[in-house]
Amino acid sequence: MEGDAIWWQEGVIRAVATAAELERRVPSRVPRYDLPRTLITPGIVDGHTHFAMWAQGRRRVHLAGASRRSEALRRVAGGTIEQGWLRGHGWDANRWDEAPDRRSLDAVVPAPVFLESVDIHAAWVNSAALARAGVDRSTPDPVGGRIVRDAAGEPTGLLLERAVDLVRAVLPAPDPEGLVTALRQAQADAHALGLTGIHSMEGPDALRAFQTLERRGELRLRVFFHPPVAQLPDLLRHQARSGEGTGWLALGGIKLFLDGSLGSRTAWMLEPYEGGADHGLPLADTANARRVVEAAAGAGIASTIHAIGDAAVRQALDLLAPLPSAALPHRIEHFQCVHPADLGRAAAHGIVLSMQPAHLPADVALAEERWGARSSRVYPFRSLQESGAVLAFGSDVPVASPDPRQGIAAAMARVAADGSFGEGWHAGERLDFESALRAYTVGNAIAGGVASRRGRLAPGYDADLVVWSLDAGVARGDWLAVREAQVRLTVVAGEVVFRR
Numbered sequence: 001m002e003g004d005a006i007w008w009q010e011g012v013i014r015a016v017a018t019a020a021e022l023e024r025r026v027p028s029r030v031p032r033y034d035l036p037r038t039l040i041t042p043g044i045v046d047g048h049t050h051f052a053m054w055a056q057g058r059r060r061v062h063l064a065g066a067s068r069r070s071e072a073l074r075r076v077a078g079g080t081i082e083q084g085w086l087r088g089h090g091w092d093a094n095r096w097d098e099a100p101d102r103r104s105l106d107a108v109v110p111a112p113v114f115l116e117s118v119d120i121h122a123a124w125v126n127s128a129a130l131a132r133a134g135v136d137r138s139t140p141d142p143v144g145g146r147i148v149r150d151a152a153g154e155p156t157g158l159l160l161e162r163a164v165d166l167v168r169a170v171l172p173a174p175d176p177e178g179l180v181t182a183l184r185q186a187q188a189d190a191h192a193l194g195l196t197g198i199h200s201m202e203g204p205d206a207l208r209a210f211q212t213l214e215r216r217g218e219l220r221l222r223v224f225f226h227p228p229v230a231q232l233p234d235l236l237r238h239q240a241r242s243g244e245g246t247g248w249l250a251l252g253g254i255k256l257f258l259d260g261s262l263g264s265r266t267a268w269m270l271e272p273y274e275g276g277a278d279h280g281l282p283l284a285d286t287a288n289a290r291r292v293v294e295a296a297a298g299a300g301i302a303s304t305i306h307a308i309g310d311a312a313v314r315q316a317l318d319l320l321a322p323l324p325s326a327a328l329p330h331r332i333e334h335f336q337c338v339h340p341a342d343l344g345r346a347a348a349h350g351i352v353l354s355m356q357p358a359h360l361p362a363d364v365a366l367a368e369e370r371w372g373a374r375s376s377r378v379y380p381f382r383s384l385q386e387s388g389a390v391l392a393f394g395s396d397v398p399v400a401s402p403d404p405r406q407g408i409a410a411a412m413a414r415v416a417a418d419g420s421f422g423e424g425w426h427a428g429e430r431l432d433f434e435s436a437l438r439a440y441t442v443g444n445a446i447a448g449g450v451a452s453r454r455g456r457l458a459p460g461y462d463a464d465l466v467v468w469s470l471d472a473g474v475a476r477g478d479w480l481a482v483r484e485a486q487v488r489l490t491v492v493a494g495e496v497v498f499r500r
Contacts, residue, residue: 013457038468050120055182064089089120091118093117102130112132113125132170187219192490195404197223236296242328254301256304258282262366303323310342313338317349344388354393358401359399364420392446394407412431441456469488
């Protein structure tokens with residue numbers, strides 16, 4: 001509907017019309033917010049987060065942006081021991097002149113150290129952490145993981161994919177009340193970014209913390225929770241179904257991994273990486289993955305599958321295409337590199353593509369280096385949109401910032417982080433502002449099975465909305481203006497949760 005004013009009542013939009021018309025219709029006791037020269041959009045939903053990890057990680061060592069190992073070690077040396085461990089996140093060794101290793105960590109922190117990479121697909125640990133986990137030269141690589149070893153066969157302290165779980169399994173459980181406090185604080189920061197909802201890909205500790213917030217009446221983000229595949233037996237035993245829950249917290253699909261990441265060189269590819277013979281690292285046995293997704297779908301539980309390389313993307317499509325529909329659509333997370341033969345398959349089978357455009361600027365250099373000519377098929381936003389696929393955008397926070405302005409701007413511009421490809425990296429795949437915004441609003445509403453009441457500004461829809469210091473005409477063609485726009489007002493369920 002057209003108009004420059006919105007009236008909502010009891011958490012629901014009643015009318016979208018001109019301000020003059022609503023002045024005649026709306027009772028005088030209703031509060032007014034006069035915000036000229038702004039743009040009103042539906043509430044922004046981040047379709048892929050590790051929200052509790054982000055909430056907790058803000059209290060730990062930040063390694064993002066460390067350009068060399070020595071800088072990362074300096075930050076680690078100044079970190080705080082928490083529950084007997086020093087923990088951090090965000091390192092990226094792809095351009096370091098020295099590889100991450102346990103001995104360099106041993107020299108600065110004697111306590112166990114656990115540092116997750118920026119893409120969460122690798123960990124850098126010290127000798128004390130390896131000893132605590134019982135990992136030594138005789139420990140075999142787990143299925144779907146790799147313990148990086150030196151020439152003598154000793155673990156270097158670098159763990160890839162499921163090898164990370166060897167140490168993660170001995171980390172102390174988070175303090176429940178501390179996690180609730182961290183989530184409450186992170187929620188406020190999310191509101192300031194215009195977020196009214198999230199899709200969270202995490203485990204039972206995070207779910208219990210969200211449930212505590214809801215029970216206390218403090219949850220003010222719409223949360224769709226996607227538990228790990230290991231939780232499927234419990235979900236089946238309790239006869240849980242995707243989409244069940246409340247207006248604040250509902251069950252999404254089970255999350256399973258088919259491959260790793262571009263940054264860790266573990267994304268599974270149909271052809272070898274440039275200059276090598278390796279294809280990345282497949283993380284799931286196909287027959288077992290098929291049994292899992294079929295069992296879930298048969299019980300009304302959707303599947304949420306991580307697939308980045310073109311081989312993993314093809315396997316995900318093969319697994320999901322034959323499945324019966326659940327209350328929520330099945331979906332593929334990331335979908336970064338796709339073979340041309342597979343481009344239209346998601347649309348043909350109603351599979352949602354959950355993508356993270358904010359990763360693109362940092363990925364350009366690595367994709368060019370490691371995938372070469374295949375880079376033309378990386379983040380193919382426009383081709384997928386034109387195929388009829390539903391795009392649902394998110395951030396993968398803490399891998400990238402949850403700020404939706406960065407994702408929208410990246411989808412519009414496709415400019416590398418160093419400013420190269422100023423006209424757009426494979427510019428034909430750029431999206432306009434409305435399409436990128438739709439992926440954060442309508443796309444995520446479809447992914448959550450709530451498109452009949454969220455994702456649009458229309459009568460009868462939930463009053464989840466954001467007001468931006470942005471001119472609609474400027475936004476359509478100026479990605480820099482989008483990236484610099486400020487949130488003026490965030491409303492969730494009719495409640496003003498942030499006002500600048």
